[in-house]
Each structure stands twice: as structure tokens, then as C-alpha cells.
Amino acid sequence: MKLKSIIFSVFVAVFMMSCNENKKDKMSENQTKKEVTAKDILGNPEYLAISYGGYREKQREVQPTIPELKEDMKILSAMGIKVLRTYNVHFAQAENLLKAITELKNEDAEFQMYVMLGIWIDCENAFDFSKGEPNHNAESERNAVEVNTAVELANQFPDIVKILAVGNEAMVKWATSYYVEPWIILKWVNHLQDLKTSGELSKDLWITSSDDFSSWGGGDPMYHTEDLQKIANAVDYISMHTYPYHQSHYNSDFWKVPENEEHLSKKEKVDAAMLRALDFAQRQYDSVSNYMKSIGVNKPIHIGETGWASVSNGHYGKNGSRATDEYKQGLYHQHMREWTNKANISCFYFEAFDEQWKDAQNPLGSENHFGLINLKSEAKYPIWNLVDEGVFDGLNRDGKPITKTYNGNLEALMKDVLVPNTNYPKD
Incomplete structure (x- = not known):
């Protein structure tokens, strides 16, 4: 009996230790999830990022519903995306997106999606000429509402x-x-940083402004101002x-096919041009990095936006630069x-997805066609491989499964691919 009692006691002790270890593991796992911060996400290739709107219609007044947003989140998550960028809190889209992600997290504890929440800032009389010309040295009254709403959503x-x-x-x-002078951006960046200092915003929340490379000092020296230096010092990245x-x-010098490539095939010329496009982006990145170093700012630099349209009847189509097609977009x-x-x-x-409100009066305008997935729920060439891998199996967008453009026929796609062109009138 004594031996049985000892064995039973040992069994209970081992069982309790095992339970405690499992609890610790779960606590550790939950703690890890809760403690993911911008510092962990930015610059981490395990957290792929993308810009997202989710608008289906020709006007933003028609808001994507929470079920539609959840549908999109499942598709993006299947693509390996874990960070989204939004652009404003004017409409219900931003808050509904956060609600949609929350619902998905409640349904699946493993689901991960984080947001870079955009705060739209513009000048007095922006987009409203009935009130007079845009006053770039004064700000829209709406800016304060945007900032306060974003703070509420972040909390x-x-x-x-x-x-x-x-x-x-x-x-x-x-x-x-709509552009504003840098002091206006500086004002709101400092305001948000002050809220972090006072504890009204999380100290781990990162603050930035997302702007063209030239606005960050990488281009025209006219942007090399004292206020820009103050902004660079004030943001977290x-x-x-x-x-x-x-x-x-x-700025098409890089796009011109050089003489030593004239003998190449169409595909070879395009492939070479897209490597030059990459080099162009890298040089713009380096120009910002070099300017920041020159003013003593040593902060992370990330790409808040870049992309390639698949359709254009304007500057980038047949009689323009001919930059536009899905093959170039894919490269x-x-x-x-x-x-x-x-x-x-x-x-x-x-x-992430094409959005037709951006150039609603011109369906073939390039702004409507930067998405990796079109409004027919077709994956464009850049992500055909994901369709092949079955990552979208069981997923739908607007009642349709994710299929491939061109029915996946690369030969048919290549018929729409043109060699880069720079020999045309530019206005």
C-alpha cells in the first residue's frame, strides 16, 4: 500500500508540473502576442505589409461591409500579409476594418493582422475651390478631427x-x-508624441508621416528645411x-532601352528594364538615407508605399511609356x-485590391489598377503562383473564388507586354 501511495503521489506531482508548464506556455504565448509592437513588426520579413482600402464601388460613400472586410483579411492573411496600411479615418472603413480584424481574432486565436492607421492631413480649402484657392500655409479644420479619431481608435x-x-x-x-507646409505635420507629430509621453497613447505606438522620397530630403534641395529636420527628429521612423x-x-532616363540592349528580345528588354526600375527605387531610398545621415538622424527608413499598375490609357500605356502590364507588375x-x-x-x-473610385470617370485610368487582385476576384500575374499553391482554396471575394487573370495563360499575357518607350511628347 505504501508503494502504491508513493507511486500515486509521484504521478500527481508530475501531472501538476505538466499542467503548470502548459499554463506557463500558454501564458507566454498570449503574452508574446500581446506584446507585438511596431518595433517588432517593421523591418521584419515575417510581417509582410500592404496598402489596403477594400472599396468595391466607384465612390467611397459606399463603404465595404464588415463581412467584406473579413473576407479580404482572410485572403491577405493567406498571402502571408500581416500588416496593413490605411489612409484616413474620414469614413467608417477604418473603424470597421479594426472591428473585422477583432472578430477574426476572436474566431481564431492564431489570426494576426496589424495596422498602420493613416491620418489624412490637408490644407485650408483643399479640394474645395468654391471657398477659394488652397491655402497651403493653413490647415483644414478637419485635421484635428482626424487626429482625435485616430487617437481614439488606437486606444x-x-x-x-x-x-x-x-x-x-x-x-x-x-x-x-491639398499639400501643407511641414510645420503643420510637425505640429501633429509632436502632439501625438506628447500623448505618448503623458500616457494617453501607448509608448510602443510608433508615429511617422508617410510621404514622397523628395519630401524626406531625397530629391530637390527646396525640401531641405529646418521644419523637415525637426520632423525627422520627431518621428519614430x-x-x-x-x-x-x-x-x-x-523622369524617364532610367526607362530608356540603352543601345547595348537593342539586340535583345522583347522579354529580355523588359526584364532588364524592370531591374533598372528596382535600381531606381533603391537609389531613391539611398538618397533619403544619405540626407538623414547628413542631418544627424539615425532612424529606420521603411517604404510606406510603392507599386506598379497593370492598366493605363494615360501616360503609361501604349502611346506613353508603356510601363503598364501585369508582367512588369509581377517583376x-x-x-x-x-x-x-x-x-x-x-x-x-x-x-492589395483594385479600387475603382480613384479615377471613377476613367475606368482604364492607372490609379484604378494597382491591385494584386482585380474586381473580378482574379489574381494578377504577380501572385499566380499563390493560386497554384492553393493558398486561396476555400476563400471567396464577393461570392467568387480567386482565379487567375488571362486564365493563367502566360503566352496570352505576353501579347499585351510592350517594350519600354521614351520617344513620345511629354506634357
Whole structure:
């Protein structure tokens, strides 16, 4: 009896130790999930990033529903995406997106999706000429509402919102309808940093402004201002945009087929051009990095936006630079992911799905066609391989399974691929 009692006691002790270890593991696992911060996410290739809107219709007043947002989140998660970038909190989309992610997390404890929440900033009279010309040295009254709403959402969803971005291309001078002078961005960045200091926002929440590479000092010296230096010192990291796609028209030296490549086949010329596009993006990144070093700022630099459109009836189509097609889009996506993942740079690729509101009056306008998945629920060439791998099996968007454009026929796609062109009038 004594031996049985000893054996039973040992069994109970082992069982209790095992239970305690399991509890510790679960606590550790839950703790790890709760403690994921921007610092853990940014620059980590395990947290692929993408820009996301989710709008289906030709006007943003028609908001994506929570079921539609959840549908998209499942698709993006299947693609390996774990970080989204949004652009404003004007509409219900941002809050509903956070609710959709919360529901998915409640349904599946393993589900992960984090958000870089965009705060739209613009100037007085932006987009409203009835009130007069845009006043770039004064700000819209709406800005304060945007900031306060974003703060509320960050506090309401701290497990999801990891970054706040003050403005989207809000300082670059070519944004003539709405850009603001840097002091306005600085004002709101400092405000958010003060809220972190006072404990009204999480100290782990990172603050940035997402803007064109030139606005971060990588281009025209006119941006090399004292206020820009103050912004660079105030943000937690630099979020810069680079678009070789647009520069194929506006700054096309890199896009021209050099004489020593004239003998190559069409495909070889295109392949070489897309390597030059990658090099162009890398040089813009380096230009920002070099400027930051020159002013004594040593902070992470990530790519807040870059992408390549698959359709254009404008500057980038047949009688323009001919940058536009799914094959080039696929190469650019591949090159950017490979480079940034290897270099530990986060790249918020633009964008997840086509959105037709952006150029609603021109269905073939390039702005409507930057998505990796079109409005027919077809995966474009950059992610045909994911369809082949079955990552979308069982998933639908708007009642349709994810299939391939061109029915997956590369030969048919290549008929729409044209050699880069720079010999045309530019206005």
C-alpha cells in the first residue's frame, strides 16, 4: 500500500508540473502576442505589409461591409500579409476594418493582422475651390478631427493599431490640391508624441508621416528645411514613397532601352528594364538615407508605399511609356519583395485590391489598377503562383473564388507586354 501511495503521489506531482508548464506556455504565448509592437513588426520579413482600402464601388460613400472586410483579411492573411496600411479615418472603413480584424481574432486565436492607421492631413480649402484657392500655409479644420479619431481608435484597438501615420504625401509640392507646409505635420507629430509621453497613447505606438522620397530630403534641395529636420527628429521612423512606375514618364532616363540592349528580345528588354526600375527605387531610398545621415538622424527608413499598375490609357500605356502590364507588375513586385525582405525594410506594397473610385470617370485610368487582385476576384500575374499553391482554396471575394487573370495563360499575357518607350511628347 505504501508503494502504491508513493507511486500515486509521484504521478500527481508530475501531472501538476505538466499542467503548470502548459499554463506557463500558454501564458507566454498570449503574452508574446500581446506584446507585438511596431518595433517588432517593421523591418521584419515575417510581417509582410500592404496598402489596403477594400472599396468595391466607384465612390467611397459606399463603404465595404464588415463581412467584406473579413473576407479580404482572410485572403491577405493567406498571402502571408500581416500588416496593413490605411489612409484616413474620414469614413467608417477604418473603424470597421479594426472591428473585422477583432472578430477574426476572436474566431481564431492564431489570426494576426496589424495596422498602420493613416491620418489624412490637408490644407485650408483643399479640394474645395468654391471657398477659394488652397491655402497651403493653413490647415483644414478637419485635421484635428482626424487626429482625435485616430487617437481614439488606437486606444480602442491597441492590439491591432501599431503605427499612426500623419498625412499621406501631404508635404510634396506636386500635391497641389491639398499639400501643407511641414510645420503643420510637425505640429501633429509632436502632439501625438506628447500623448505618448503623458500616457494617453501607448509608448510602443510608433508615429511617422508617410510621404514622397523628395519630401524626406531625397530629391530637390527646396525640401531641405529646418521644419523637415525637426520632423525627422520627431518621428519614430521614416516612411518614404518611391514610384519608378510614374517616373517612367516624368523622369524617364532610367526607362530608356540603352543601345547595348537593342539586340535583345522583347522579354529580355523588359526584364532588364524592370531591374533598372528596382535600381531606381533603391537609389531613391539611398538618397533619403544619405540626407538623414547628413542631418544627424539615425532612424529606420521603411517604404510606406510603392507599386506598379497593370492598366493605363494615360501616360503609361501604349502611346506613353508603356510601363503598364501585369508582367512588369509581377517583376516589380518580386524584385521589391526580394530586396526589402533581404534588407530588413518594411515595404507597404501598393496595393492589395483594385479600387475603382480613384479615377471613377476613367475606368482604364492607372490609379484604378494597382491591385494584386482585380474586381473580378482574379489574381494578377504577380501572385499566380499563390493560386497554384492553393493558398486561396476555400476563400471567396464577393461570392467568387480567386482565379487567375488571362486564365493563367502566360503566352496570352505576353501579347499585351510592350517594350519600354521614351520617344513620345511629354506634357
